[in-house]
Amino acid sequence: MTSGDRDGLAAALELVGQRWALLIVRSLLDGAKRYGDLQRELGAPTNILATRLRELHAAGILYRVPLAHNVLAYALTERGAALRETVDALARWGEAGQQ
């Protein structure tokens, strides 16, 4: 195809440009976490957290790991883990600005 492919940046922002999305990803970069852990760690509103997790799952950025009956964890897929560079770059930029 000569066209049809969208802009990479615009496409990325549609998925991880939403509020809390990158914060969730960063949190999961150091290991799988459960819903309640993410909630407490991030302080995100529970409905937003649920919505983001659903979207990030649908986008193939994370997947659910059943631990017990009503206990499950969220972990990054390979695609999700590939966001590490972006997250690191942004974090470095942010740190440089608040000295």
Added chain:
Amino acid sequence: MTSGDRDGLAAALELVGQRWALLIVRSLLDGAKRYGDLQRELGAPTNILATRLRELHAAGILYRVPLAHNVLAYALTERGAALRETVDALARWGEAGQQ
């Protein structure tokens, strides 16, 4: 101070996590542009564009370059240009996902 400094990522997202912000930055990464140019290139709503430019200016990410009386351009500061790595990382991630 032992505390008071926020999280780098969270701080960064407050500034450039807003809708259109990174798209504006990327556009300016290849040179100064005027308001109308940005508007046409990005397709962003004019009021949002004006708001973002005001915020990005206040945050020291870009500055205004007067060209004539009622003609001015927007250009990235050094701090704004430092977002190139982040923008590139995100764009690469986005491109990798849409094959």
Added chain:
DNA sequence: CCGCGCACTTGCTTTTTGCAAGTATCGAGC
């Protein structure tokens, strides 16, 4: 002095985000 282009602003609607409270499920304990 009329219309045009530039750089916005203003008014109103729609979408997103946030808060608070409620729901479903299971397992432990009495």
Added chain:
DNA sequence: GCTCGATACTTGCAAAAAGCAAGTGCGCGG
């Protein structure tokens, strides 16, 4: 076997942000 607490959400409603369309102020060219 029934209440109690933990986990993982959903639901209802209010506030904030984003979006659309139309309007404003200013200088320039004719």
